[in-house]
Amino acid sequence: MGCKSSGQPKQQGQPRAARGQGENCLADEFILETEGLTKEFAGFFAVRDVALKVRRGSIHALIGPNGAGKTTCFNLLTKFLKPSAGKILYKGQDITAMAPADVARLGLVRSFQISAVFPHLTALENVRVALQRQHGSSFDFWRSKSVLNRFNDRARELLNDVGLNEFANTPAVEMPYGRKRALEIATTLALDPEMMLLDEPMAGMGHEDIDKIAALIKRISAKYTILMVEHNLSVVANLSDIITVLTRGQVLAQGHYSELTKDERVKEAYLGAGHA
Numbered sequence: 001m002g003c004k005s006s007g008q009p010k011q012q013g014q015p016r017a018a019r020g021q022g023e024n025c026l027a028d029e030f031i032l033e034t035e036g037l038t039k040e041f042a043g044f045f046a047v048r049d050v051a052l053k054v055r056r057g058s059i060h061a062l063i064g065p066n067g068a069g070k071t072t073c074f075n076l077l078t079k080f081l082k083p084s085a086g087k088i089l090y091k092g093q094d095i096t097a098m099a100p101a102d103v104a105r106l107g108l109v110r111s112f113q114i115s116a117v118f119p120h121l122t123a124l125e126n127v128r129v130a131l132q133r134q135h136g137s138s139f140d141f142w143r144s145k146s147v148l149n150r151f152n153d154r155a156r157e158l159l160n161d162v163g164l165n166e167f168a169n170t171p172a173v174e175m176p177y178g179r180k181r182a183l184e185i186a187t188t189l190a191l192d193p194e195m196m197l198l199d200e201p202m203a204g205m206g207h208e209d210i211d212k213i214a215a216l217i218k219r220i221s222a223k224y225t226i227l228m229v230e231h232n233l234s235v236v237a238n239l240s241d242i243i244t245v246l247t248r249g250q251v252l253a254q255g256h257y258s259e260l261t262k263d264e265r266v267k268e269a270y271l272g273a274g275h276a
């Protein structure tokens with residue numbers, strides 16, 4: 001710990017492997033860490049003493065039976081909740097007391113909820129608005145169409161990255177559910193993250209959409225570190241490099257899916273909670 005990030009400006013689209021080369025410290029290996037992370041609600045510990053280490057460049061999943069503390073932990077990491085105790089370090093920097101917007105500016109970005117996508121704007125317009133916000137432009141885009149057009153090329157690139165070319169001119173409200181989630185990811189990528197936090201990216205999807213979004217997450221993981229909370233264990237098995245299992249607010253086990261399926265404590269936690 002205590003290892004500072006390189007201090008170099010982040011370059012958009014630069015592959016992670018090229019960042020921080022030559023530096024050999026913990027913050028380079030682990031982009032996000034928590035120490036003793038704890039959230040207490042009136043005497044009940046929803047998250048207790050969690051030490052998480054997310055390796056730069058990995059897809060890291062947070063799983064656990066119902067009530068294990070996944071959402072609470074996610075909300076602590078995204079700064080939607082304040083921890084009762086413990087620290088959150090991003091690239092070696094203590095971000096525990098920082099506001100969500102400041103954390104996002106450092107490159108740690110939570111995927112938007114679908115409701116944050118403007119339903120009557122097209123896919124292209126939605127990504128343009130996200131780019132505009134990222135670049136600090138004012139929000140009166142209806143008066144500065146020519147300014148916004150500058151973002152068109154980048155917006156098209158991002159739509160291409162998430163496989164939404166053909167939906168560029170489709171209003172979000174008319175897009176199929178799975179494609180809306182892809183749009184949500186594109187608007188998140190517009191914020192130029194280094195690390196993305198995804199809250200149940202497959203929630204409410206059918207098989208076909210799950211396959212598409214899984215392929216998309218795999219593709220974007222070439223450039224970004226990803227931490228996701230996900231209930232669908234076959235998705236977690238196929239996508240994750242490493243998995244942390246929470247039960248009763250604490251880390252029960254951590255490892256690759258193949259290791260965890262052999263872990264009696266993990267089996268018992270899931271069976272005990274009716275997740276056979």
Ligand SMILES: Nc1ncnc2c1ncn2[C@@H]1O[C@H](COP(=O)(O)OP(=O)(O)OP(=O)(O)O)[C@@H](O)[C@H]1O
Pocket residue numbers: 041044045046064065066067068069070071072073
């Ligand atoms: N605001 C709150 N006040 C009191 N208790 C809470 C609060 N938020 C969560 N809890 C409790 O903390 C525990 C963990 O909840 P959390 O939602 O983080 O679990 P989870 O693993 O995300 O569960 P699920 O898979 O069911 O979404 C649960 O027992 C829940 O009832």
